[in-house]
Amino acid sequence: MNLTSRERVIRSITFERPDRMPRDLWWLPAVDMKQSAELRTLLEDYPMDIATAPFKPGTSKRQKGQPSIVVPGSHPPVSLPLAGGRYVDEWGSMWYVGEDGVIGEVKKPVLDDIAKIRSFTPPWEYLDTTDLSEVNEAWATSDVFLLSDICARPFERLQFVRGTEKLFIDLAYGTREIYRLRTMIHEYNLKHIQMWLRTDVDGIFMMDDWGAKDTLLISPDLWRKLLKPLYKEYCDLIHRAGIYVFFHSDGCIDAVFADLIEIGIDVINSQLFTMNIEEIARQFKGKITFWGEISRFILHLGTVSDVVEAVGRVQKALYDEHGGLIAQCEWGKDNPPANIRAVYSAWFPDHGRDHSRDRD
16 A cells, blocks of 8 residues: 555544554754755655645734744745844744754743733734745645644743743733733634635644643643633634644643643644653553654764664554554754664664665
8 A cells, every 4th residue: 555645644643554654854944054965865765744835924014024934844944043143023022043043032022011912913914915825736736744834822922922931920910911912812823724724735733832841831720721722712623624733832741631632633743752651652542643753852962772762662652553653853953964864764664765875
């Protein structure tokens, strides 16, 4: 049985015995800057089954003519300022770049004073000027499973707009305005998702980083009050259109894994190595598709043997011939290319090009 990439991913999500595990790779802009040859060779040797649909980001009046920055994943190269540079996102917050090839972090949130919310509105013009005209042609001319751009990240957007420290203080005090801001962001996200649902895209991609090293950044109860209803509405909207929900969150999020399954997330990308992988498998294997990943610490500082051992741990805990697992990792800044290659050669020992013959 030889499946297309799209068929393979769908069978993995629906537990209908794909011919092999789907492959996916994320990389930071730094990889395009410093390791592009190694990246291209890997993608030739191990073709990926998932990609982001082509689109042209919109423009926001708050950016004052500066190009939009697209969060990296399976995206084309992103043009970022070099270390010490800065840029304004579509919502109006100022980002600073500390290292070449990384997205940076917000240093000047647009709502540094919560009183500014009285005259604040979402950047609707960004969505109005986003061009999705290439999506349907890309879908029709490729058999790769196509994902949308990141359509919703409410917890992160609250931090980007308000500032992380001030947001946490607002939440601790139950500041009324922060819930008004949440509603603004939610309405914006709904429109963004609806835009993509009018295309032929196969899955809608959402993300929000809730986790620290060994716990959530907010309590599970607050997470369920503040965020869960939003995600549930997104999932219902997406599923009514017959589309799959893909979600990413960094950190230790095992406290809400059951909630993610309950609200209908189909595919989850999480930092498995911050949690007890075997316990996650015991409770949730077969109920959701795991979209990677491999420990970024091991990929950066470990040996090839360490990487192979890490893949083996995930495989032993989560692999099922019926599906439910995607071979994925993130290629970070200055990761040894041999370590990234080891991820895929460990998952697919009988696939990929034989480089020994290149030297003959």
